[in-house]
Amino acid sequence: MKLSIGPSILNSDLSNLAKECQEIINSGADFLHLDVMDGHFVPNLTFGHPVVKCLRTKLPNTGFECHMMVAHPEKWVQPMAEAGVNRYIFHLEATNDIETLVSKIQEAGMKVGIGIKPNTPVDDVIQYVDLCDLVLIMTVEPGFGGQTFMQSMIPKIKYIRSQFPDVDIEVDGGVSHVNIGCCAEAGANVIVAGTAVTGTTNKLKAIRDLREEWEKAI
Numbered sequence: 001m002k003l004s005i006g007p008s009i010l011n012s013d014l015s016n017l018a019k020e021c022q023e024i025i026n027s028g029a030d031f032l033h034l035d036v037m038d039g040h041f042v043p044n045l046t047f048g049h050p051v052v053k054c055l056r057t058k059l060p061n062t063g064f065e066c067h068m069m070v071a072h073p074e075k076w077v078q079p080m081a082e083a084g085v086n087r088y089i090f091h092l093e094a095t096n097d098i099e100t101l102v103s104k105i106q107e108a109g110m111k112v113g114i115g116i117k118p119n120t121p122v123d124d125v126i127q128y129v130d131l132c133d134l135v136l137i138m139t140v141e142p143g144f145g146g147q148t149f150m151q152s153m154i155p156k157i158k159y160i161r162s163q164f165p166d167v168d169i170e171v172d173g174g175v176s177h178v179n180i181g182c183c184a185e186a187g188a189n190v191i192v193a194g195t196a197v198t199g200t201t202n203k204l205k206a207i208r209d210l211r212e213e214w215e216k217a218i
């Protein structure tokens with residue numbers, strides 16, 4: 001499967017967000033991973049659709065995916081679609097009506113991603129994978145960038161890939177050139193890297209290193 005790299009902008013210079021995003025794209029990223037947090041589903045607060053809408057005016061052709069770490073993901077589907085989001089990733093743990101939410105996201109014209117936190121068993125999401133375009137495996141406890149990659153999440157990736165050869169599997173949290181190889185071996189093909197990209201002055205090299213390590217491993 002083709003590798004797609006979408007840096008998280010969570011730990012970038014939020015006072016210069018459009019410039020930071022443009023630099024990330026110019027450095028070879030495939031899309032942007034926008035971490036939306038509401039202070040309820042996770043103990044942190046970031047930004048919402050108004051910021052996404054402004055970013056869209058500055059980056060009209062860039063892929064935007066929103067990682068919705070929010071307690072009511074159904075509430076923000078339409079505003080995010082109108083703001084220009086391409087892929088809407090909600091958390092399994094944040095809704096009790098997956099099918100309705102998936103339909104709402106699709107009717108709004110966005111691709112669908114479903115995410116699970118580290119403590120959520122992979123068996124809880126398996127029944128919904130067929131409904132979605134992407135499965136997000138969190139390799140840190142959601143809420144903050146710069147945390148340590150949880151190697152113990154690798155079996156989840158392997159299991160989903162063994163059941164679904166064609167679905168996009170995304171890994172998010174603590175990914176760097178050091179551990180992207182084991183994500184690749186396990187079957188992940190969509191990589192979120194936050195601090196590994198935004199925490200360096202040489203973003204071009206950081207993204208190139210990620211690609212090289214992924215290629216070596218597959």
Ligand SMILES: O=C(CO)[C@@H](O)[C@H](O)COP(=O)(O)O
Pocket residue numbers: 008010011033035067069140141142143144145146147172173174175192193194195196
């Ligand atoms: O969703 C999250 C955190 O909750 C992630 O998208 C992180 O923001 C990725 O940043 P790094 O862990 O790669 O620094």
Ligand SMILES: [Fe+2]
Pocket residue numbers: 008033034035067172192
């Ligand atoms: Fe994220």
